[in-house]
Amino acid sequence: MSHFRVEIRQRAEELVALYPRARSAMLPLLHLAQEQDGYLSDEGIAEVAEMTGTTPADVRGTALFYDMFYLEPVGKYVVGVCTNIACLLAGGEEMLEHASATLGCAVGATSSDGLFTLEESECLADCNIAPCVQVNHRYVRTTTPEAFDSLVADLRAGRLDHDVPSHGTLIRVRRSGGLHAPRAEVAAQRASAREARATRETK
C-alpha cells in the first residue's frame, strides 16, 4: 500500500526511471515526499527507501545531511532570512530580529499557529537585493521591516498562494519530454557499459 498519493507516486516512478541507478533519485524523491507531507514522515521515508533500493535508516541518514529536509513538521511557510556577509552589511541580523518579533517565534522555531517557521539562512545568492528573505525558497525581496510585515499579512490572508506554494512544493513544472525519445539509445548505451564493466571485472 503506497503512502504516496497516486499522483505523487506516479511522478516518483517517472523520476526513478530518469536515472541510470534508482538511488540517484534520492534527493528529488525526498523533495516529493516533503511536497506531500510538508516534512519527511516515517511513511514517506519508507517509501523512498523502497523506491531507491535502500533502507529507511540510509534514507534518513542521507536526508539529515541536507538543510532543506525536515524530519519534524514545520510551518506552512518556512521563512529564511540571510545574515551572511552581503546581508550582514545590509542589516540582515536586524531583519532576522524583526522577523522573529513579527512572527512571534524564535529563530529555528515554529509560530504557535503552525503557520510560520523562521530560519537564519546562509547566502541565498540574491545579494543585490539585501537583506535577502525567502519563503519556501521563493525570493520575496522584502528588504525593509515594513515590506516584511505586509508580506506576512499577505501570506496570512492567502493572497500569495500562487507565488508561494506551501512548504515542500519545490518544482511545479513537470518534465514533459524526453523519457520516451532517447530511451532506446540511452538503454543501449547503458547495456554496452554494463557489458564493458563486466568484461573489465572478469579480466
Add this chain to the structure above:
Amino acid sequence: MATLSAPRIVSSRSEFADSHTLARYLSTGGYVALRKALTMFPEDVATEVDEASLLGRGGAGFPAGRKWSMLRKSPVSYLVVNGDESEPATFKDHYLVERDPHQLVEGIIIAAYALQVTQAFVFLRGEFALGLERVQQAVNDAYEHGALGSRIFGSEFSLDVVVHPGAGAYICGEETALIEALEGKRGFPRIKPPFFPAVTGLYGEPTVVNNVETMSNLPWIVEHGGAAFAALGGGRSTGTRLFALAGRVRNPGVYEIEMVKNTFRDLIYDLQLGGGVIDDRAIKAIIPGGVSAPWFGPDLLDLPLGQDEVAEKGSMLGSGSIVVLDDTTCVVRAAWRITKFFSRESCGQCTPCREGSGWIERVMYRLEHGGGRMEDIDLLLDLCDNIAPGLTWPPQQTTICVLGPSIPSSVHSAIQMFRDDFVAHVRRGGCPHG
C-alpha cells in the same frame, strides 16, 4: 573609466522581461549556434572551445577545453552541470538560470555534442525554486523544439538532459561531493586521487563537470568562433565574465564586463556599474572572489580583473563575487560571520576543517560579543595555521577538499590588515561598533 566596449556574451537578453521564454530566445538568435555545431565534427567544436581558452567560471578557473580533453575513453560517460552556486555573495549563476535558461540548455547540448555524451545532468541548488522551474521549462521546450531527445534537429546525435535539484549543502558545489549527491548519497567530497571526475566520476564512469556560466558561454563561442572570444580580455583570462558585486556599494548587481581590461576600481566606481560606495565612504577592504578568498586593501583597487593578476597578489578571482567593506564595517564581525558559515557547512569528514572551523568561530564570537582575550589573536593564527600550514596562498591542503583551507582566508586577512581592530575588541570587551 571602465572599458565597456565588449559584447555581452552571456547577459545579452537582460533588457527583456521575458528573456527566459523560448519565443524570446528564438527571436534573439537562440539555437543558431547548436545548428551550426551539429554541422561540425564534434572534435572541431571542442577545438573552438580550446581556442577560446575559456577558463571554468565556477571558482577554480580550470581551462574548460583541457578538462574536456582529459575525459577517459569509455563506452559511457556523463556531462554534469554544476549550478549549486552557494559561495557567499556569489549570485551570477542564479541570474543565468532564472533569466536565460535556454542559453544554458543550448550550451549543455553543444558541450554534450562536442564530448559525444548522450546523458547530461543539471544539478541546481535546491534553494533556486524559480530557477529549477525555469530550467525544467527550458528543457521541456527544447524537447518540443527538437533540440533535445532523439536525433537532434535531424542529426545523428541524441541527448537526454535531467534537471536535478540539490537540497541545501554548500559542499555540493565541490564537484566530487556533487557527484555523490547525484548518486543519492550524502555530499561527502571524494578522496583524491583520482583528482578529476573525467577519470572516475558519476557511477565510476568518466564525467565532465562544468559550471553554469561556463556552459552559457558556449553558444556565443560556437557562433563567433573561439578566436573572437580569445580576442577579448587579456593574458590567460579571455572573454568577458559575470561579476557579482555586493556589499557597501550603491548599485550591487551582476555585471558582465571584459576581463583584465577592467579593474576592481572600475567595477566598484563606474556609474554604469557599481556607482561607488554608499554615502561616499572610504573602502576598508574588498573580498575579491568569494569568501574563500583572502582580502585586498584599497591599495589594490587598480588591479585588473584577471585570474592570474589577482593570483599574483595572493588571492583569487574565484567565483566572480566581489564584496566591498567600507570604513563603517566591523571586520571582526564580518570575519566571524564568514567563519560561522564554514563551520556550519563543513561536511565533517576531516578533523582540521570540522574542529578548526568551530573552534575559530567560537573564538571570533567571543572577540566580537565580549569575553575575548589578547592571546586569542595569536590563537586564531595558530588555528588557521593548523588547517592550512604556513598560511600561504594558494594554501597547503590538510583536508580532502578545499573547504578546509578556505576557512583561514578571512580571519587571517582581517588580523593581518586590521590587528588594531582586534585589539580594540579585546580592550573594550566586545565590538566598539556596538
